[in-house]
Each structure stands twice: as C-alpha cells, then as structure tokens.
Amino acid sequence: MRSGNGHSGWDAFAVSSADGTVIRGISRPGSGETLVLVHGVAMDSRVWGDSGFLDGLPDAPVVAVDLRGRGASSHVGTAAGHALDRYVEDVRAVLDRFGRERYIVFGLYFGGRIALQVAGADTRVVRAISFCAHGEEVEIPADAVEEEARAVEGPGGHTYLRDHFTAKGAPAWMVEACGRVDGGQLGAATRGLLHGSHRRTERGHPDQDLVLITAAGDADMATFHAGEKRLGARLWLVDSPTRVQAAARLAEVGHRVAGLLEAAPDSARAAGTGAG
Ligand SMILES: COC(=O)C[C@@H](NC(=O)[C@@H](NC(=O)[C@@H](/N=C1/NCC(=O)N2CC[C@@H](C)[C@H]2C(=O)N[C@@H](CCSC)C(=O)N[C@H]1C(C)(C)C)C(C)(C)C)[C@@H](C)c1ccccc1)c1nccs1
Numbered sequence: 001m002r003s004g005n006g007h008s009g010w011d012a013f014a015v016s017s018a019d020g021t022v023i024r025g026i027s028r029p030g031s032g033e034t035l036v037l038v039h040g041v042a043m044d045s046r047v048w049g050d051s052g053f054l055d056g057l058p059d060a061p062v063v064a065v066d067l068r069g070r071g072a073s074s075h076v077g078t079a080a081g082h083a084l085d086r087y088v089e090d091v092r093a094v095l096d097r098f099g100r101e102r103y104i105v106f107g108l109y110f111g112g113r114i115a116l117q118v119a120g121a122d123t124r125v126v127r128a129i130s131f132c133a134h135g136e137e138v139e140i141p142a143d144a145v146e147e148e149a150r151a152v153e154g155p156g157g158h159t160y161l162r163d164h165f166t167a168k169g170a171p172a173w174m175v176e177a178c179g180r181v182d183g184g185q186l187g188a189a190t191r192g193l194l195h196g197s198h199r200r201t202e203r204g205h206p207d208q209d210l211v212l213i214t215a216a217g218d219a220d221m222a223t224f225h226a227g228e229k230r231l232g233a234r235l236w237l238v239d240s241p242t243r244v245q246a247a248a249r250l251a252e253v254g255h256r257v258a259g260l261l262e263a264a265p266d267s268a269r270a271a272g273t274g275a276g
Contacts, residue, residue, distance in 0.1 A: 040109035044071030052251030069185030082192025135201035153187025
C-alpha cells in the first residue's frame with residue numbers, strides 16, 4: 001500500500017471534523033462504489049494494507065481514515081473528545097470531503113461499531129460491514145475499562161497490548177499496529193468508550209445492506225444473531241475460534257467484499273462510478 005514516496009497511487013487527505021479536529025487519511029481512485037475503511041481502537045489506517053484486506057479489492061475506490069488520535073490525525077486529550085458521536089462526525093466529515101452520493105463503510109472491531117452507527121445516521125451509507133463487532137447494547141464495566149485505560153496509557157502500554165493480543169493469537173499486523181498508537185491517545189480513546197459506546201445501533205434506511213462478520217467459534221454468537229434479527233443484517237462467519245484470531249482472516253474477507261461489490265446491480269454500479 002505504501003512505497004517510494006510513502007504512497008503508491010494513494011493521495012493523502014485532511015478534513016476538519018465537526019469539533020474542528022483535523023482528520024487525515026489516504027485515498028485511491030477506482031471504479032465502482034467507494035469503500036470507506038474505519039480501523040479499531042489500537043490501530044490506524046495502515047492495517048488495511050498490512051492485513052492483506054486490500055489485496056482482494058484492487059479496483060475499488062478506497063478511503064482509509066485515521067480516527068482522531070490515531071495515524072496522522074490530530075490528537076484529542078479528553079475522553080469526551082473520543083466519544084462515539086465524535087467518531088461518527090469524523091467519518092461523516094470524510095464522506096462530505098469525497099462528495100459521493102453513496103458509500104460502503106467497512107469497520108474493524110470498534111471501527112465496525114462506528115460503521116454501523118454512521119449508517120444509522122447517514123443515508124449516504126448504502127452498505128455497512130462490521131468486522132467482529134455487533135451493534136447491540138453492551139454493558140461497559142467502568143472499572144474494567146478504567147483499569148485497561150491505565151494499562152494502555154502507561155509506559156508499558158504497548159507491551160501490555162502486544163502481549164495480550166499475542167496471547168490471544170492475534171496476527172502480527174494487529175500486534176504491530178498497537179505500537180503505532182500514542183499511549184495518551186490509547187488511554188483517552190479507551191475512556192472514551194464510556195461516552196456512548198454502550199448504545200445499540202439502529203438501521204438508518206430500509207434499503208441499507210448491513211453485514212455483521214464474526215468468528216464461527218465466537219462465544220457471543222447469540223448477540224450477533226440478535227443483530228441479524230433486530231437490524232435485518234446479514235451474518236458472515238469466518239473460520240476462526242475467536243474474534244481476535246479472526247483478524248487473520250481479513251485477506252479472505254477482502255475477497256468476499258469484492259464479490260459483494262461485483263454483485264451490485266448495474267444501476268448501483270453506474271451510480272457509484274464517481275471520478276474515482
Ligand atoms: C470480548 O472481547 C474481545 O473479543 C476483544 C475485542 N473487543 C471487543 O470486541 C469489544 N470490547 C469488549 O468486548 C469489551 N471491552 C473491553 N474494553 C474496551 C475495548 O475493547 N478496548 C479498550 C482498549 C482497546 C485496545 C480495546 C480492546 O481491544 N480491548 C480488548 C482487550 C484486548 S487487549 C487489552 C477488550 O475487549 N477489552 C474489554 C475488557 C472488558 C476486557 C476491558 C466490552 C466491555 C465492550 C464488552 C470492542 C470492539 C467494543 C465493543 C463495544 C463497545 C466498546 C468496545 C477486540 N477488540 C479489538 C481487538 S479484539
């Protein structure tokens with residue numbers, strides 16, 4: 001995804017979110033509907049190339065966002081500044097910047113929850129795909145999250161995350177991504193999960209295609225089935241014992257998403273072929 005001057009065929013962009021935070025990322029032209037990619041908490045926009053997800057989507061126009069506090073985007077020091085509604089504003093500012101009428105938003109882990117929330121708020125999102133995060137209400141234990149925030153923001157924060165994800169069988173690209181996130185931003189983003197991330201997501205438009213993806217062995221499969229029913233979402237399973245280990249299946253998921261785009265009705269495709 002990056003070579004030579006840092007981007008091979010990719011352009012950097014910067015937009016101001018609703019609260020003035022500068023959101024950056026990279027985009028590449030293509031044909032068909034524009035795919036907007038939203039990473040998880042301890043990640044940045046590099047994960048899409050590193051994970052092999054993009055290998056299956058050589059022709060699609062892609063916009064890969066760095067959420068606030070991650071990648072090249074501006075840092076925000078407060079937990080309130082990392083509320084779910086702020087992330088939704090970040091992504092919608094990016095949708096405004098590229099000016100398409102229709103978008104597909106694909107999110108990874110907490111980024112998937114953000115993708116579902118954006119779909120609920122913005123009818124330009126014709127398809128939202130959430131990798132390993134459902135849209136149901138969750139009980140977020142403030143004490144456990146505060147403890148995790150302390151662990152990730154401290155001097156040993158990167159080691160804590162790397163050791164924990166490695167122990168859970170996460171692939172190298174996901175373990176490495178943790179080391180690229182500023183510790184203070186990891187802490188703020190973790191505490192930010194207490195600002196509205198517990199709420200369930202709602203369908204934004206009857207014609208939206210909502211897709212939930214999780215591991216075939218996910219212990220919490222019932223909640224994903226609940227999402228299928230409540231949201232009228234489709235459920236894709238990847239052959240993995242857990243959500244964390246499912247990260248190793250992203251290349252395969254990229255190919256499957258490509259199939260979804262090819263299957264798009266011609267009218268949709270025609271509507272989607274923007275300048276790229
Ligand atoms: C079962 O959990 C897993 O399957 C791992 C999986 N998590 C999740 O799917 C979701 N989360 C959780 O289920 C839980 N939430 C946590 N804390 C919030 C949280 O997620 N993080 C804070 C730090 C940040 C790195 C991120 C995280 O990754 N921490 C992991 C631990 C791995 S390293 C330390 C992590 O789950 N911890 C838990 C503790 C309670 C143990 C602290 C609750 C409380 C929401 C149920 C996550 C997508 C989400 C969903 C909805 C709202 C908020 C967040 C992964 N996500 C990314 C990669 S794998």
